[in-house]
Amino acid sequence: MAQPALVAHPEWSLAQLADALIHTPGTVGAVIVGAEHEFDPLSLRGILTRAQVADWRLDPARWDPLSTLSLEDMQENWLPAEVLQGSLTVEEALATLLARPHDHPVPPLWIAIPRPQGWGLWDPTPHLWQCMRVEGSLAPSQTDATLNQLRQQNELILNSAGEGIYGLDANGMVTFANPAAARMIGWSTAELIGRSMHDLLHHSHPDRTPYPRTECPIYAAFRDGQVHHVVDEVFWRKDGSSFPVEYTSTPMRDVQGRLVGAVVTFRDITERKxxxxxxxxxxxxxxxxxxxxxxxxxxxxxxxxxxxxxxxxxxxxxxxxxxxxxxxxxxxxxxxxxxxxxxxxxxxxxxxxxxxxxxxxxxxxxxxxxxxxxxDARKLSPQPAQIELVQCCQDVIRELQLTHTAANIQFQSDCPQQNAYLDPSMLRSILLNMLSNAIKYSNPEQVIQFRLLCQQEWFVFEVEDQGIGIPLEDQPYLFDPFHRGSNVSTIPGTGLGLAIIKRLIDLLAGHIEVSSQVGAGTTFRVRLPRHYRYRDLAPTP
CATH class of the missing domain: 1.10.287.130 (Signal transduction histidine kinase, dimerisation/phosphotransfer (DHp) domain)
Incomplete structure (x- = not known):
């Protein structure tokens, strides 16, 4: 018994029949047959191809008036049946189509048959045509409702799927696309049918360099018959933007096992990225x-x-x-x-x-x-007061000479008198330690130069001796507590003097410089700012 693929009712318009053709994978059009009277033999009356429908749809001025017409009302737009193969009967025309050489295959055509019971659409494969010929009737069978229900269920599944799904024929043209696919790429479903999907959404790499179709894994399924799964590429939208996708291209085969296209499923992985x-x-x-x-x-x-x-x-x-x-x-x-x-x-x-x-x-x-x-614990802060620097330097020298009577300290100042706002106790400790070191590491007969320089921004205190000097390898650790030079021998000392000097100078926002040569002596130069807001420095409680 013949198995009708679809039943079209008499009131169907061209748009409804075109939609049925477009959403049926592997079809290129419909052969329209009919008879003058109900029991007369069927004869070829015309052809409607999907290419025709696509052309009409691209021209709104032509499509709008045609789309609402019933098939009978638009007979003048049918292609003449003779384009198939001369003036043939239905059986002869279909047999000729189906018997063409394999190197010139003809995709299946649907047969649209106007009958009193309604329009019927059948797939003219040899087996099905034989069944129809034997029965002698092309009227719809009782299985139409079941098949229509299956078709509706399949459409419901495709339309409900969250992933994008579309089908391609052997030429890479879209045969169907579900709403999710159309929505993700910004095209309507009708705009996609019959067009090259590669040209629409897979034409470029993420860096916008061309993506040749010959390198596309989707189209590779047509050549090798293998499933291709890709997890890190991009598809392009109608507006020119792109989004990352994961897709699978699965080859489709007909009943003879020949590759006839592919089904592609894809998902937007932007959120995953x-x-x-x-x-x-x-x-x-x-x-x-x-x-x-x-x-x-x-x-x-x-x-x-x-x-x-x-x-x-x-x-x-x-x-x-x-x-x-x-x-x-x-x-x-x-x-x-x-x-x-x-x-x-x-x-x-x-x-x-x-x-x-x-x-x-x-x-x-x-x-x-x-x-x-x-x-080190920041428990000490400057307590500045007005002092006279020249007098302060001379007082330090006198204090040292009480315990170091042989010390030969020569003091020089470029100003006879200079007032300053400094912490007198800290300044005294700095100068005492500098001069004590100079005395300790020099011979009594050697002169120690002590100079005060009053510059525009700084007070500079220099102590220059002619003592043993500091080895180069010891100079990086000069201000570390308890560190002493490797050449001090038995000269007593704690290694704290210079460490104290450095910390006090830091508290006074000053700088200390040292230049030394072993056997020739050492010069320390301390710079203290003339103008500094000591109240900005407060000890840690």
Missing amino acids: WAEAALKQAHEDLERKVQERTAELQRANQQLQELNEMKSRFVSMVCHEFRTPLNTILFAVTCLERYRHQLSEADQNRYVQGIQADIQHMTQMLDDVLLIGRT
């Missing part, structure tokens, strides 16, 4: 934070190691620097205790003065350590 980019950025941020934290831990570990080394040097220094004066004090006390009646008053006074000097030395050393701690 955003998520991947966000995840990648999160990973990069996390990695950067880990690196930063690792660097912080490494710095903290290095600082801890430096602190441990400093503690070790401090303990060593304290043991050494305290042991000597304590032994001296112990020896002096023992002598006074045992031999006081045998010592003259001058000898007794000399022992007492030695004890006092050693106690003063240890007290100063403890004060230096405490000062280093206070500056």
Whole structure:
């Protein structure tokens, strides 16, 4: 029994029949047959091709009046049946079409048959045509409703799918497209039918360079018959914009197994790309934070190691620097205790003065350590006052000469008198430590130059000696607490003087420079600003 593919009712317009043809994969048109009377033999009456319909649709002035006409009302627009193969009967014409050589295949044509029961559309494959000929009737069968229901279900599935789905014939022309596909690329479904999908949405790479059809995985399915799945390309919209897609091209075969086209499914993966980019950025941020934290831990570990080394040097220094004066004090006390009646008053006074000097030395050393701690903990801030710099420098020299009578310090100033707003205690500590170092590491007969320069923006204090100098390898660590030069030998010292100088100068917003040559001497140059708002610096509570 014949299996009708579609039943068209008599009131169908051209638009309805055209829509049925366009949405039926693999068709190129309809052969219209009919009879003068109900029981007369059927004969060819004309042809409607999908190409015709496509041309009409492109011309609104022609399509609008034609689209509403019924098939019978537009007979003058049919192509004449003779274009098939002369004046043939229906059976002869279809047999001729179906028997053409394989190198000139003719895609299936639908047969539109006007009958009293309605218009019927059939696929004229040899088997189906044989069934129709044997039955002797081309009237719709009882299976029409079932097939129509299946077609509607298939259309419902395609129209409801969230993914874009479209079909291509063997030439790469669109045979159907679901609403999701049309919506994603900005075209209407009707605009897509019969056009090259590659030219519409897959013509360029993401960088807008041409994408040849011969390299397109979608069209490769026509050549190799394999399913091609691509996860990272772009499709182009009608407005010229693009969006990332993942698509699958699946080849279609007819009942003889021949490749007749492909079905393509695709999805917009913009949100997935955003998520991947966000995840990648999160990973990069996390990695950067880990690196930063690792660097912080490494710095903290290095600082801890430096602190441990400093503690070790401090303990060593304290043991050494305290042991000597304590032994001296112990020896002096023992002598006074045992031999006081045998010592003259001058000898007794000399022992007492030695004890006092050693106690003063240890007290100063403890004060230096405490000062280093206070500056590191930001517990110390400048307390500026009006002072006269020339007088201050001369007072420091006199103070040093009380304990270093052999020291030869020559003071020079480019101004006879200069008032300044500085912390007098900090300035005194800076100058005392600079001059004490110069005295300590120089011979008594060597001259120490002490200069005061009053510049426009700075007060400059220079101390130049002719002592042992500082080795080049020690200079980077010159201001580290407890660090001493490798050439100091047995010269006593704590390694705190220059560290104190540097911290006090920083608190006064100044700078210190050093130039030195081993065996030739050292010059320290301290610059303190003439105008500085010390109230901006406040100690940490």
